[in-house]
Amino acid sequence: MTVIAQHPxxxxxxxxxxxxxxxxSFVILGSHWVRNHVYAFALxxxxxxxxxxxxxxxGHYPLLYGIAALTIVVRGLVIPFFVVRILDRNGVGRESAPILRSSSAVVVGGALVILGFVIAEEISHQLVHLPSLAVLALTVLFxxxxxxxxxxxxxxxxxxSLLALLMxxxxxxxxxxxxxxxxxxLLEIVLLFDLLVIIATYAVLAPSLRTRIGGTDVREMRELAG
Amino acid sequence: MIWTLMTIMIVVTALASVVSLGAPQAWVAEWANVTASVIDLVLILWVLVLVPSHGIVGADSFLIIDPFGVWVLVCLGVVYLAATVYARGYLRGQNRSTRSLRHFYALFACFALVMILTPIQNNPGLYWIAIDLTTLVSALLVGLEPHRRATEAAWKYLVLVAVGLSLALIGTVLFYFAGTFISGQSYPMTWQSFAKIAPRADPSLLLVAFLLVLVGYGTKVGLAPMHTWLPDAHSEGPTPVSAMLSGGLLNCAMLGIVRYLGIMRTTIVGNYANTALVVLGAASVVVAALFITRQRSIKRLAAYSSIEHMGIIALGFGFGGVLGTVGALYQMLNHSLTKSAVFFGAGNSIEAFGSRQIAGIRRVADFFPVMGATWLAAAVAITGAPPFGLFLSELTIARGGLLGPNAWAVGVMGVALIVIFVGFMGHFRRMYFTRARRSQVEQARRESLPITSVAPMVVAVTAVLVLGVWWPHPLWVFFTQVASAVGGR
Structure with missing residues (x-):
């Protein structure tokens, strides 16, 4: 951290x-076209x-080159490829009836960024050595x-919803x-594997959603309560 | 020796999954699972005898075998065996295709394999991944039940638990981050290194990290208010899966919370961590009590009971000390045994009466005397009434709570348990003594239960009864070893 922070x-x-x-993230939040979500996720x-x-x-972390390569290949290429294929197969295009308009969602998202910043600042106050880049990283994370x-x-x-999980x-x-x-x-590698498994799980569940629930609209899932 | 036993266990379970997938006939997949579960349980009990009190670390510090992890494996091994035996009759009764059975058994063994790998992870990050994998595999198993509600339950389970686990992942990153100020940017990510840095790390950052981990893994455990997925997934999946989810998986997730709690207890904010767990435990017991009394579905009733049991286990670990920890560990095994029996009884009744509703099940003991008597005994046991094991474990937890600063939670637990007892017995009274309609009589008379659907219930309830009147001393000694590692005070 200190090594990186010393280079403006x-x-x-x-x-x-x-x-x-x-x-x-705001592009994904503001758009109702699922394909746009995939492209933004890839980017x-x-x-x-x-x-x-x-x-x-x-920072002289040679192992991060490997993580970079894996991130670009798996997250940036393989996962978007599979998700686009699922999109095409299921004929999913646009959210049919969004709960909140894009503009309102972006405003709420802005408030959430401020909340993330407040939390990051609070943590920073506790740790006196925390540089501004770390505060920014914490803000983005939250x-x-x-x-x-x-x-x-x-x-x-x-x-x-699945893309939100990936995000x-x-x-x-x-x-x-x-x-x-x-x-x-190792942890980073297995996390990438985990993402692939999430996609695979969705791919297996998607046909059941279509045949038994009649589509992939989560508002149709209201039978279980209490 | 211990590592050899663990390796055999992992290989055998993996083989069962592969054999099941390629089995030409359904019975091959059934026997592959039964054989694997018997071998697993024998090996786990063998490891239980051999494991040293301080545990052993291996595979380049990636794996750990310690008393706590082995105890979680014992609970898992018992449920895996009972569920595979039960699954045989249950699934045959549903007239599933060979392909469907092959898929079920392959995934079932895979689920068991991932759960076996979970408690032995020494890297908190890999532990997180193991827990995440259990979610993915079990979501598929829940979705295998051929009806709309199961698909809905599987989807909700997948999304809600994934969201919860993302918080646990942030907590794990922050824990590691706290250590970078002491051990430098790169240090091994193990439970031991976290324990080493914790007393010197910034307590407020550690507390934030712990709360994130608690909410994250608490979602997986089904602690209120993050429990909403649990009644759906546990009630809508195939009954053997319900038993595994409840009796095996919840303990695996609780292990993570307790390992972090043990680390937090070495810091000056340890009491806050204890209280946070106690609050979630008390909330879970109260929520379960409220929903149990107004429940209409039999499997959801059992699912809410799981929330109650996890709440009580959380209270035990949150109270800490020898009594709290020992009681919580004993509760884990009693929960696994009793909950399996209750789910099996529910599954049998649903198949026999053709209804998932409590109102659709009547005069159980008249039609199925052995199963009915065993199920009723399991229902009494599950509410924590004497002379069963859960009574002993809950009493021990309550005694542990009275000795600590969170004694208020013992009062909450006591009131909630009374409500739960009354609610549970009310539902069972209606299922056993209310007059049956003609259609229900005709439906039930046509059904006969295979021995594999009843025998696991009888064995489980007998075991809980024995554990209620006799707490083996070596088990107490074993529990105190765990208490000395994670119990605090």
């Missing part, structure tokens, strides 16, 4: 990357891969998590690359 240009590049990740993953490379160079929660509560399309892990990975770049390599 690197701090600027990483800060910019974190902002891009946050903005892409987010590429930016995270870029963060890994910068931290690897300036904000992306909150925006994904908002998406889960607003989206009616099951695949959009949560993107936020955590982006934040952890800067906060704890020395975190064990």
């Amino acid at each position: 240009i690197v701090v600027a590049v990483l800060s910019l990357a974190l902002f891009v990740i946050l903005i892409l 987010q993953s590429w930016v995270i891969g870029g963060i890994s490379i910068v931290v690897a160079i300036w 904000a992306v998590e909150f925006i994904a929660f908002l998406m889960l509560s607003l989206r009616t399309e099951a695949l959009a 949560i892990e993107n936020g955590i990975l982006a934040g952890s690359q800067i906060l704890v770049p020395g975190m064990p390599f």
Whole structure:
């Protein structure tokens, strides 16, 4: 952390990357086209891969090159490829009846970013040595998590909910690359594997959703209560 | 020796999954699972005897075998065996295709395998992944039940638990982050290294991390108010899966919370961590009591009882000390045995009467005397009434609670348990003594239960009865070893 923080240009590049990740979260939140969600998720993953490379160079963490490659390939290419295939197969396009309009959702998302910042600041006050980049990383980590929660509560399309779950892990990975770049390599690899399993699970459940519930609209799932 | 036994256990269970998937006939998959579950239980009991009190770390510090983890495996091994024996008659009665049975048994063994791997993870990150994998595999198993509600339950389970676990992942990252100020940017991520850095790390950051972990894994355990997925998933899946989810998986997730709690107890904010767990435990018991009294579905009734039991286990660990921890550990086994029997009874009744509603099940003991008597005994046991094991464990937890600063929770637990007893017995009174309609009589008379559907219930209830009148001393000694590691005070 201290090694990276001592280079103002690197701090600027990483800060910019974190902002891009946050903005892409708003793209996902604001758009009702599920295909846009997939593209934004893929782009987010590429930016995270870029963060890994910068931290690897300036922080001297050679293992992060491997994580960068895996992030770009698995999160940025393989997962979007599979999700687009599922989209095409299921004929999912746009949210048919969004619960909240895009503009309202973005405003709520903005409030959640402020909440993330307040939490990050509070943690920073407790830890006197925390640099501003770490505060930003914590803010993005919490904000992306909150925006994904908002998406889960607003989206009616099951695949959009799934992308919100994937976005949560993107936020955590982006934040952890800067906060704890020395975190064990194996963990990152298995997390990627975990994402693939989530997609596979959805792929298995999707036909049941269509045949038994009549579609992938989560509002149809109201039978279980009490 | 211990590692060899563990390796055999893992290989045998993995083989059962592979054999089941490629089985030409359904009976091959059935026997592959039964054989694997018998071997697993024998090996687990063998490991239980051999495991040293301080535990052993292996596989380049990635794995740990300690008394607490082995105890969770014991609970799992018992349920896996009971559920595989029960599954045979249950699934045959549903006239499923060979392909469907192959898929079920392959996933079932896979589920058991992931759960066996969970308690032995020494890396908190890999432990998180193991828990996540259990969610994915079991969501598929829940979705296998061929009706609309099961698909809905599987989806809700997948999404809600994934959200909860994401919080646990952030908590894990923050725990590691707290250690970077002491051990440098890169240090091993193990339970031991977390325990080493905790006393010197920033207490407020650790507390935030712990609360995230508690909410995250608490979602998986089914602690209120994060419990909403549990009644759906546990009630709508196939009955053997319900037993595994309740009797095996919940303990695996509780283990993570307790490992973190043990670490937090070495810090100055340990009491806050204890109280947080006690509050969630008390909330769970209260929520379960409220929903049990107004329940209409028999399997949801059993599912809410799981929330109650997990709440009581959370209270035991939250109270800490020898009595609280020992009681919670004993409660884990008693819960696994009793809940399996109650779910099996519910599954039998649903198949026999063709209804999942309590109102659709009548005069159980008249039509099925052995199963009916055993199920009723299991229902009495599950409410924590004497002379069954749950009474002893709950009494021990209450005694532990009275010695600590959270004695108020003992009062809450006591009142909730009375409400639960009255609610449960009210439902069972209606199912056993209310007059049956003609259609119910005709439906039930056509059914006959195979021995595999009743024998696991009889064995489980007998075991809980024995555990209620005789608490083996070696078991007490074993529990005190765990208490000395994670119990605090």
